[in-house]
Amino acid sequence: PSGDGGKLKIAIQKSGRLHDDSIKLLKECGIDISNGVNKLKSEASNFPLEVYFLRDDDIPQYVEDAVADLGFVGENVVYEKEKQVEVVEKLGFGKCRLSIAVRRGEEYDKISSLQGKKIATSYPVLVKKFLDENNITAEIHEISGSVEIAPGIGLADAICDLVSSGSTLFMNGLKETETILNSQAVLIKNKNLDGEKQNLLNKLLFRIQSVKKAKN
Ligand code: PRT
Ligand code: ZN
Structure with missing residues:
Protein backbone atom coordinates (compact mmCIF):
# COMPACT_ATOMS: atom_id res chain seq x y z
CA PRO A 1 0.00 0.00 0.00
CA SER A 2 1.58 3.24 -1.14
CA GLY A 3 -0.63 5.50 0.97
CA ASP A 4 -0.57 8.21 -1.67
CA GLY A 5 -3.47 7.06 -3.79
CA GLY A 6 -1.11 5.43 -6.27
CA LYS A 7 0.04 8.78 -7.62
CA LEU A 8 3.42 9.00 -9.28
CA LYS A 9 5.74 11.49 -7.62
CA ILE A 10 8.25 13.23 -9.84
CA ALA A 11 11.06 15.53 -8.67
CA ILE A 12 12.13 18.38 -10.94
CA GLN A 13 14.47 21.32 -10.44
CA LYS A 14 12.86 24.13 -8.43
CA SER A 15 14.68 26.87 -10.33
CA GLY A 16 17.65 26.94 -12.64
CA ARG A 17 18.60 25.75 -16.07
CA LEU A 18 16.43 22.63 -16.15
CA HIS A 19 13.29 24.06 -14.57
CA ASP A 20 11.54 25.60 -17.57
CA ASP A 21 12.28 22.74 -19.95
CA SER A 22 11.10 20.23 -17.34
CA ILE A 23 7.75 22.02 -16.95
CA LYS A 24 7.52 22.39 -20.72
CA LEU A 25 8.06 18.67 -21.30
CA LEU A 26 5.31 17.78 -18.83
CA LYS A 27 3.01 20.25 -20.61
CA GLU A 28 3.88 18.77 -23.99
CA CYS A 29 2.94 15.40 -22.50
CA GLY A 30 -0.50 16.90 -21.89
CA ILE A 31 0.04 17.16 -18.15
CA ASP A 32 -1.36 20.29 -16.55
CA ILE A 33 0.42 21.50 -13.42
CA SER A 34 -0.42 25.16 -13.78
CA ASN A 35 -1.36 25.57 -10.11
CA GLY A 36 1.52 27.26 -8.36
CA VAL A 37 5.03 26.42 -9.43
CA ASN A 38 6.41 28.45 -6.53
CA LYS A 39 5.48 25.89 -3.95
CA LEU A 40 7.41 22.81 -2.89
CA LYS A 41 4.80 20.56 -4.41
CA SER A 42 2.17 20.69 -7.12
CA GLU A 43 -0.48 18.30 -8.35
CA ALA A 44 -1.38 17.58 -11.95
CA SER A 45 -5.07 18.07 -12.65
CA ASN A 46 -5.32 15.51 -15.44
CA PHE A 47 -2.75 12.78 -14.65
CA PRO A 48 -2.07 10.95 -11.36
CA LEU A 49 1.14 12.88 -10.83
CA GLU A 50 2.59 14.95 -8.02
CA VAL A 51 5.49 17.27 -8.84
CA TYR A 52 8.13 18.09 -6.22
CA PHE A 53 10.36 21.12 -6.78
CA LEU A 54 13.87 20.49 -5.45
CA ARG A 55 17.51 21.42 -5.90
CA ASP A 56 18.93 19.32 -8.71
CA ASP A 57 21.71 17.93 -6.49
CA ASP A 58 19.15 16.42 -4.12
CA ILE A 59 17.05 14.67 -6.76
CA PRO A 60 19.03 11.38 -7.07
CA GLN A 61 18.94 10.88 -3.28
CA TYR A 62 15.19 11.52 -3.09
CA VAL A 63 14.59 9.04 -5.91
CA GLU A 64 16.85 6.41 -4.33
CA ASP A 65 14.94 6.85 -1.05
CA ALA A 66 11.57 6.65 -2.86
CA VAL A 67 10.55 10.07 -1.53
CA ALA A 68 10.05 10.66 -5.25
CA ASP A 69 9.43 7.83 -7.74
CA LEU A 70 10.92 9.71 -10.69
CA GLY A 71 13.15 12.67 -11.40
CA PHE A 72 14.28 14.89 -14.25
CA VAL A 73 17.96 15.67 -13.68
CA GLY A 74 21.24 16.10 -15.54
CA GLU A 75 23.34 13.00 -16.21
CA ASN A 76 26.27 14.91 -14.70
CA VAL A 77 24.44 14.97 -11.35
CA VAL A 78 23.25 11.35 -11.60
CA TYR A 79 26.74 9.99 -12.25
CA GLU A 80 28.50 12.26 -9.74
CA LYS A 81 26.12 11.32 -6.91
CA GLU A 82 26.40 7.56 -7.53
CA LYS A 83 22.93 6.85 -6.11
CA GLN A 84 21.05 3.63 -6.73
CA VAL A 85 18.62 4.89 -9.36
CA GLU A 86 17.86 3.78 -12.91
CA VAL A 87 18.24 6.05 -15.93
CA VAL A 88 15.13 5.43 -18.03
CA GLU A 89 15.24 7.96 -20.88
CA LYS A 90 17.28 10.83 -22.26
CA LEU A 91 15.16 13.97 -22.46
CA GLY A 92 16.97 16.02 -25.11
CA PHE A 93 17.41 19.25 -23.12
CA GLY A 94 20.00 20.57 -20.66
CA LYS A 95 22.79 19.52 -22.98
CA SER A 183 25.44 15.25 -20.50
CA GLN A 184 21.76 16.03 -20.92
CA ALA A 185 18.67 15.86 -18.74
CA VAL A 186 17.40 12.33 -18.16
CA LEU A 187 14.41 10.66 -16.54
CA ILE A 188 15.48 8.57 -13.55
CA LYS A 189 13.36 6.18 -11.54
CA ASN A 190 13.45 4.43 -8.20
CA LYS A 191 14.57 0.81 -8.62
CA ASN A 192 11.64 -0.69 -6.71
CA LEU A 193 8.52 0.83 -8.24
CA ASP A 194 5.39 -1.25 -7.61
CA GLY A 195 3.36 -2.55 -10.55
CA GLU A 196 0.82 0.23 -10.41
CA LYS A 197 3.49 2.95 -10.53
CA GLN A 198 5.41 1.14 -13.24
CA ASN A 199 2.19 1.17 -15.32
CA LEU A 200 1.84 4.92 -14.81
CA LEU A 201 5.50 5.38 -15.68
CA ASN A 202 4.97 3.42 -18.90
CA LYS A 203 2.13 5.80 -19.83
CA LEU A 204 4.25 8.85 -19.09
CA LEU A 205 7.20 7.37 -20.96
CA PHE A 206 5.04 6.67 -24.00
CA ARG A 207 4.03 10.34 -24.03
CA ILE A 208 7.62 11.54 -23.56
CA GLN A 209 8.78 9.36 -26.44
CA SER A 210 5.97 10.69 -28.66
CA VAL A 211 6.96 14.27 -27.84
CA LYS A 212 10.59 13.47 -28.68
CA LYS A 213 9.64 11.79 -31.96
CA ALA A 214 7.51 14.75 -33.01
CA LYS A 215 10.56 16.97 -32.61
CA ASN A 216 12.85 14.90 -34.83
O1 PRT B 1 19.82 25.36 -7.36
P1 PRT B 1 20.21 24.08 -8.00
O2 PRT B 1 21.24 23.31 -7.21
O3 PRT B 1 19.01 23.25 -8.38
O4 PRT B 1 20.86 24.49 -9.42
P2 PRT B 1 22.40 24.55 -9.88
O5 PRT B 1 22.83 25.97 -9.78
O6 PRT B 1 23.21 23.48 -9.25
O7 PRT B 1 22.28 24.09 -11.39
P3 PRT B 1 22.00 24.91 -12.74
O8 PRT B 1 20.59 25.38 -12.77
O9 PRT B 1 23.09 25.87 -13.04
O10 PRT B 1 22.20 23.69 -13.76
C1 PRT B 1 21.36 22.59 -13.72
C2 PRT B 1 21.82 21.59 -14.77
O11 PRT B 1 21.78 22.19 -16.07
C3 PRT B 1 23.25 21.10 -14.66
O12 PRT B 1 23.42 20.10 -13.66
C4 PRT B 1 23.49 20.55 -16.06
O13 PRT B 1 22.95 19.24 -16.18
C5 PRT B 1 22.67 21.49 -16.94
N1 PRT B 1 23.49 22.47 -17.68
C6 PRT B 1 23.48 22.64 -19.03
C7 PRT B 1 24.37 23.36 -17.18
C8 PRT B 1 24.90 24.08 -18.26
N2 PRT B 1 24.32 23.61 -19.39
C9 PRT B 1 25.89 25.11 -18.03
N3 PRT B 1 26.35 25.72 -18.98
N4 PRT B 1 24.76 23.64 -15.91
C10 PRT B 1 25.64 24.63 -15.69
N5 PRT B 1 26.23 25.37 -16.68
C11 PRT B 1 27.18 26.45 -16.25
C12 PRT B 1 28.61 25.94 -16.03
O14 PRT B 1 28.76 25.41 -14.72
C13 PRT B 1 29.43 27.22 -16.24
O15 PRT B 1 29.45 28.01 -15.09
O16 PRT B 1 27.28 27.46 -17.20
C14 PRT B 1 28.62 27.92 -17.31
C15 PRT B 1 29.17 27.54 -18.66
O17 PRT B 1 28.29 27.91 -19.67
P4 PRT B 1 28.89 28.45 -21.07
O18 PRT B 1 27.69 28.59 -21.96
O19 PRT B 1 29.52 29.77 -20.78
O20 PRT B 1 29.85 27.42 -21.59
ZN1 ZN C 1 22.69 22.18 -8.00
Whole structure:
Protein backbone atom coordinates (compact mmCIF):
# COMPACT_ATOMS: atom_id res chain seq x y z
CA PRO A 1 0.00 0.00 0.00
CA SER A 2 1.58 3.24 -1.14
CA GLY A 3 -0.63 5.50 0.97
CA ASP A 4 -0.57 8.21 -1.67
CA GLY A 5 -3.47 7.06 -3.79
CA GLY A 6 -1.11 5.43 -6.27
CA LYS A 7 0.04 8.78 -7.62
CA LEU A 8 3.42 9.00 -9.28
CA LYS A 9 5.74 11.49 -7.62
CA ILE A 10 8.25 13.23 -9.84
CA ALA A 11 11.06 15.53 -8.67
CA ILE A 12 12.13 18.38 -10.94
CA GLN A 13 14.47 21.32 -10.44
CA LYS A 14 12.86 24.13 -8.43
CA SER A 15 14.68 26.87 -10.33
CA GLY A 16 17.65 26.94 -12.64
CA ARG A 17 18.60 25.75 -16.07
CA LEU A 18 16.43 22.63 -16.15
CA HIS A 19 13.29 24.06 -14.57
CA ASP A 20 11.54 25.60 -17.57
CA ASP A 21 12.28 22.74 -19.95
CA SER A 22 11.10 20.23 -17.34
CA ILE A 23 7.75 22.02 -16.95
CA LYS A 24 7.52 22.39 -20.72
CA LEU A 25 8.06 18.67 -21.30
CA LEU A 26 5.31 17.78 -18.83
CA LYS A 27 3.01 20.25 -20.61
CA GLU A 28 3.88 18.77 -23.99
CA CYS A 29 2.94 15.40 -22.50
CA GLY A 30 -0.50 16.90 -21.89
CA ILE A 31 0.04 17.16 -18.15
CA ASP A 32 -1.36 20.29 -16.55
CA ILE A 33 0.42 21.50 -13.42
CA SER A 34 -0.42 25.16 -13.78
CA ASN A 35 -1.36 25.57 -10.11
CA GLY A 36 1.52 27.26 -8.36
CA VAL A 37 5.03 26.42 -9.43
CA ASN A 38 6.41 28.45 -6.53
CA LYS A 39 5.48 25.89 -3.95
CA LEU A 40 7.41 22.81 -2.89
CA LYS A 41 4.80 20.56 -4.41
CA SER A 42 2.17 20.69 -7.12
CA GLU A 43 -0.48 18.30 -8.35
CA ALA A 44 -1.38 17.58 -11.95
CA SER A 45 -5.07 18.07 -12.65
CA ASN A 46 -5.32 15.51 -15.44
CA PHE A 47 -2.75 12.78 -14.65
CA PRO A 48 -2.07 10.95 -11.36
CA LEU A 49 1.14 12.88 -10.83
CA GLU A 50 2.59 14.95 -8.02
CA VAL A 51 5.49 17.27 -8.84
CA TYR A 52 8.13 18.09 -6.22
CA PHE A 53 10.36 21.12 -6.78
CA LEU A 54 13.87 20.49 -5.45
CA ARG A 55 17.51 21.42 -5.90
CA ASP A 56 18.93 19.32 -8.71
CA ASP A 57 21.71 17.93 -6.49
CA ASP A 58 19.15 16.42 -4.12
CA ILE A 59 17.05 14.67 -6.76
CA PRO A 60 19.03 11.38 -7.07
CA GLN A 61 18.94 10.88 -3.28
CA TYR A 62 15.19 11.52 -3.09
CA VAL A 63 14.59 9.04 -5.91
CA GLU A 64 16.85 6.41 -4.33
CA ASP A 65 14.94 6.85 -1.05
CA ALA A 66 11.57 6.65 -2.86
CA VAL A 67 10.55 10.07 -1.53
CA ALA A 68 10.05 10.66 -5.25
CA ASP A 69 9.43 7.83 -7.74
CA LEU A 70 10.92 9.71 -10.69
CA GLY A 71 13.15 12.67 -11.40
CA PHE A 72 14.28 14.89 -14.25
CA VAL A 73 17.96 15.67 -13.68
CA GLY A 74 21.24 16.10 -15.54
CA GLU A 75 23.34 13.00 -16.21
CA ASN A 76 26.27 14.91 -14.70
CA VAL A 77 24.44 14.97 -11.35
CA VAL A 78 23.25 11.35 -11.60
CA TYR A 79 26.74 9.99 -12.25
CA GLU A 80 28.50 12.26 -9.74
CA LYS A 81 26.12 11.32 -6.91
CA GLU A 82 26.40 7.56 -7.53
CA LYS A 83 22.93 6.85 -6.11
CA GLN A 84 21.05 3.63 -6.73
CA VAL A 85 18.62 4.89 -9.36
CA GLU A 86 17.86 3.78 -12.91
CA VAL A 87 18.24 6.05 -15.93
CA VAL A 88 15.13 5.43 -18.03
CA GLU A 89 15.24 7.96 -20.88
CA LYS A 90 17.28 10.83 -22.26
CA LEU A 91 15.16 13.97 -22.46
CA GLY A 92 16.97 16.02 -25.11
CA PHE A 93 17.41 19.25 -23.12
CA GLY A 94 20.00 20.57 -20.66
CA LYS A 95 22.79 19.52 -22.98
CA CYS A 96 26.32 20.31 -21.88
CA ARG A 97 29.67 18.63 -21.40
CA LEU A 98 31.90 18.17 -18.39
CA SER A 99 35.34 19.26 -19.51
CA ILE A 100 38.86 19.88 -18.33
CA ALA A 101 40.26 23.32 -19.08
CA VAL A 102 43.62 24.99 -18.50
CA ARG A 103 44.96 28.54 -18.92
CA ARG A 104 44.94 29.49 -22.58
CA GLY A 105 48.65 30.18 -22.71
CA GLU A 106 49.54 26.88 -21.08
CA GLU A 107 51.04 24.05 -23.05
CA TYR A 108 48.82 20.99 -23.18
CA ASP A 109 49.24 18.17 -25.66
CA LYS A 110 47.70 15.15 -24.03
CA ILE A 111 46.03 13.83 -20.88
CA SER A 112 49.40 13.18 -19.27
CA SER A 113 49.90 16.95 -19.18
CA LEU A 114 47.64 16.76 -16.10
CA GLN A 115 50.09 14.55 -14.19
CA GLY A 116 50.86 16.12 -10.79
CA LYS A 117 48.60 19.09 -11.43
CA LYS A 118 45.94 20.56 -9.16
CA ILE A 119 42.42 20.42 -10.62
CA ALA A 120 39.53 22.46 -9.19
CA THR A 121 36.05 21.02 -9.69
CA SER A 122 32.58 20.50 -8.26
CA TYR A 123 32.67 16.97 -9.72
CA PRO A 124 35.33 15.13 -7.68
CA VAL A 125 33.89 11.66 -8.29
CA LEU A 126 33.78 11.97 -12.07
CA VAL A 127 37.19 13.64 -12.24
CA LYS A 128 38.76 10.93 -10.05
CA LYS A 129 37.30 8.23 -12.32
CA PHE A 130 38.62 9.98 -15.42
CA LEU A 131 42.10 10.35 -13.93
CA ASP A 132 42.18 6.73 -12.72
CA GLU A 133 41.09 5.41 -16.13
CA ASN A 134 43.96 7.34 -17.68
CA ASN A 135 46.53 6.43 -15.03
CA ILE A 136 47.05 10.04 -14.06
CA THR A 137 47.80 11.16 -10.53
CA ALA A 138 46.62 14.69 -9.85
CA GLU A 139 45.29 16.59 -6.89
CA ILE A 140 41.54 17.23 -6.90
CA HIS A 141 40.46 20.41 -5.17
CA GLU A 142 36.71 20.40 -4.61
CA ILE A 143 34.94 23.76 -4.77
CA SER A 144 31.22 24.32 -5.00
CA GLY A 145 31.00 27.30 -7.36
CA SER A 146 32.89 29.75 -9.57
CA VAL A 147 35.28 26.97 -10.51
CA GLU A 148 36.42 28.83 -13.63
CA ILE A 149 38.18 31.55 -11.62
CA ALA A 150 40.42 29.06 -9.77
CA PRO A 151 43.38 29.09 -12.22
CA GLY A 152 43.35 32.89 -12.40
CA ILE A 153 43.68 33.26 -8.64
CA GLY A 154 46.34 30.59 -8.32
CA LEU A 155 44.08 28.05 -6.64
CA ALA A 156 44.55 25.38 -9.31
CA ASP A 157 46.38 24.57 -12.56
CA ALA A 158 43.28 23.23 -14.28
CA ILE A 159 39.54 22.99 -13.78
CA CYS A 160 36.82 20.53 -14.63
CA ASP A 161 33.39 22.10 -15.11
CA LEU A 162 30.27 22.08 -17.24
CA VAL A 163 30.53 23.84 -20.58
CA SER A 164 27.82 24.68 -23.07
CA SER A 165 28.69 27.65 -25.30
CA GLY A 166 32.28 27.90 -24.02
CA SER A 167 31.98 31.63 -23.33
CA THR A 168 32.58 31.27 -19.56
CA LEU A 169 35.88 29.50 -20.23
CA PHE A 170 36.79 32.08 -22.83
CA MET A 171 36.05 35.02 -20.56
CA ASN A 172 38.24 33.50 -17.87
CA GLY A 173 41.22 32.98 -20.14
CA LEU A 174 40.83 29.20 -20.25
CA LYS A 175 40.84 26.61 -23.03
CA GLU A 176 38.97 23.32 -23.09
CA THR A 177 41.31 20.34 -23.41
CA GLU A 178 39.34 17.16 -22.61
CA THR A 179 35.66 16.24 -22.46
CA ILE A 180 35.06 13.71 -19.72
CA LEU A 181 31.26 13.41 -20.01
CA ASN A 182 28.56 14.48 -22.46
CA SER A 183 25.44 15.25 -20.50
CA GLN A 184 21.76 16.03 -20.92
CA ALA A 185 18.67 15.86 -18.74
CA VAL A 186 17.40 12.33 -18.16
CA LEU A 187 14.41 10.66 -16.54
CA ILE A 188 15.48 8.57 -13.55
CA LYS A 189 13.36 6.18 -11.54
CA ASN A 190 13.45 4.43 -8.20
CA LYS A 191 14.57 0.81 -8.62
CA ASN A 192 11.64 -0.69 -6.71
CA LEU A 193 8.52 0.83 -8.24
CA ASP A 194 5.39 -1.25 -7.61
CA GLY A 195 3.36 -2.55 -10.55
CA GLU A 196 0.82 0.23 -10.41
CA LYS A 197 3.49 2.95 -10.53
CA GLN A 198 5.41 1.14 -13.24
CA ASN A 199 2.19 1.17 -15.32
CA LEU A 200 1.84 4.92 -14.81
CA LEU A 201 5.50 5.38 -15.68
CA ASN A 202 4.97 3.42 -18.90
CA LYS A 203 2.13 5.80 -19.83
CA LEU A 204 4.25 8.85 -19.09
CA LEU A 205 7.20 7.37 -20.96
CA PHE A 206 5.04 6.67 -24.00
CA ARG A 207 4.03 10.34 -24.03
CA ILE A 208 7.62 11.54 -23.56
CA GLN A 209 8.78 9.36 -26.44
CA SER A 210 5.97 10.69 -28.66
CA VAL A 211 6.96 14.27 -27.84
CA LYS A 212 10.59 13.47 -28.68
CA LYS A 213 9.64 11.79 -31.96
CA ALA A 214 7.51 14.75 -33.01
CA LYS A 215 10.56 16.97 -32.61
CA ASN A 216 12.85 14.90 -34.83
O1 PRT B 1 19.82 25.36 -7.36
P1 PRT B 1 20.21 24.08 -8.00
O2 PRT B 1 21.24 23.31 -7.21
O3 PRT B 1 19.01 23.25 -8.38
O4 PRT B 1 20.86 24.49 -9.42
P2 PRT B 1 22.40 24.55 -9.88
O5 PRT B 1 22.83 25.97 -9.78
O6 PRT B 1 23.21 23.48 -9.25
O7 PRT B 1 22.28 24.09 -11.39
P3 PRT B 1 22.00 24.91 -12.74
O8 PRT B 1 20.59 25.38 -12.77
O9 PRT B 1 23.09 25.87 -13.04
O10 PRT B 1 22.20 23.69 -13.76
C1 PRT B 1 21.36 22.59 -13.72
C2 PRT B 1 21.82 21.59 -14.77
O11 PRT B 1 21.78 22.19 -16.07
C3 PRT B 1 23.25 21.10 -14.66
O12 PRT B 1 23.42 20.10 -13.66
C4 PRT B 1 23.49 20.55 -16.06
O13 PRT B 1 22.95 19.24 -16.18
C5 PRT B 1 22.67 21.49 -16.94
N1 PRT B 1 23.49 22.47 -17.68
C6 PRT B 1 23.48 22.64 -19.03
C7 PRT B 1 24.37 23.36 -17.18
C8 PRT B 1 24.90 24.08 -18.26
N2 PRT B 1 24.32 23.61 -19.39
C9 PRT B 1 25.89 25.11 -18.03
N3 PRT B 1 26.35 25.72 -18.98
N4 PRT B 1 24.76 23.64 -15.91
C10 PRT B 1 25.64 24.63 -15.69
N5 PRT B 1 26.23 25.37 -16.68
C11 PRT B 1 27.18 26.45 -16.25
C12 PRT B 1 28.61 25.94 -16.03
O14 PRT B 1 28.76 25.41 -14.72
C13 PRT B 1 29.43 27.22 -16.24
O15 PRT B 1 29.45 28.01 -15.09
O16 PRT B 1 27.28 27.46 -17.20
C14 PRT B 1 28.62 27.92 -17.31
C15 PRT B 1 29.17 27.54 -18.66
O17 PRT B 1 28.29 27.91 -19.67
P4 PRT B 1 28.89 28.45 -21.07
O18 PRT B 1 27.69 28.59 -21.96
O19 PRT B 1 29.52 29.77 -20.78
O20 PRT B 1 29.85 27.42 -21.59
ZN1 ZN C 1 22.69 22.18 -8.00
